[in-house]
Amino acid sequence: MKSTYELAVLYHPDLEIDIDKAEAKGSKIVTDNGGEVTNKESWGKRKTAYPVKGHEHAVYVFYALELEGASVQKIESVLNITDEVIRFLIVKQDEKAQSKAASFRAKRKNPDADERPERTERSERSHRSDRNEEGER
Numbered sequence: 169m170k171s172t173y174e175l176a177v178l179y180h181p182d183l184e185i186d187i188d189k190a191e192a193k194g195s196k197i198v199t200d201n202g203g204e205v206t207n208k209e210s211w212g213k214r215k216t217a218y219p220v221k222g223h224e225h226a227v228y229v230f231y232a233l234e235l236e237g238a239s240v241q242k243i244e245s246v247l248n249i250t251d252e253v254i255r256f257l258i259v260k261q262d263e264k265a266q267s268k269a270a271s272f273r274a275k276r277k278n279p280d281a282d283e284r285p286e287r288t289e290r291s292e293r294s295h296r297s298d299r300n301e302e303g304e305r
Contacts, residue, residue: 170204171260173233173240177247178226178255184213187227190252194231197250201242203235221254233258 175198183190187210195205211228220226235243240258247256 170234170236172206172263172266173203173235174259174261175231175233175243176257176259177229177231177253178216178220179229179252180254181213181223181225181227183252184227187229190227191229193250193252194229194247197243197246198231198233198235201235201239201246203233203239203243205231206234207232223254226254 175194177194179187179190191208191210195208198205209230211230213225213227216224216226244256244258247253
């Protein structure tokens, strides 16, 4: 059964000019190992939080993948020996978190759909009763 994964790849910073070939090579590694790239997002050259293999910058590319669990180790072993890749991370996406994020995005796009009811007089009174005369809790 295929699962959804996200692959984050940090490419060598000198590849910024010719990143298309490196991205195609990354996609080919996935497809050669029985996976499918469903989405690809390139963030371009960015400063890393700390030096990675002696580089302070890297070209960030994120891939959304559909693949079998057994293919993950194969992809990792190929990425480990690929010269263009200085760091990578493959993460299995949590289906519950994905659906929760999608519903949150939908609510942000349409804020009128999820308005909170106004406070009633009773709830305000009970809130005030928690405080003493000086307004402290």
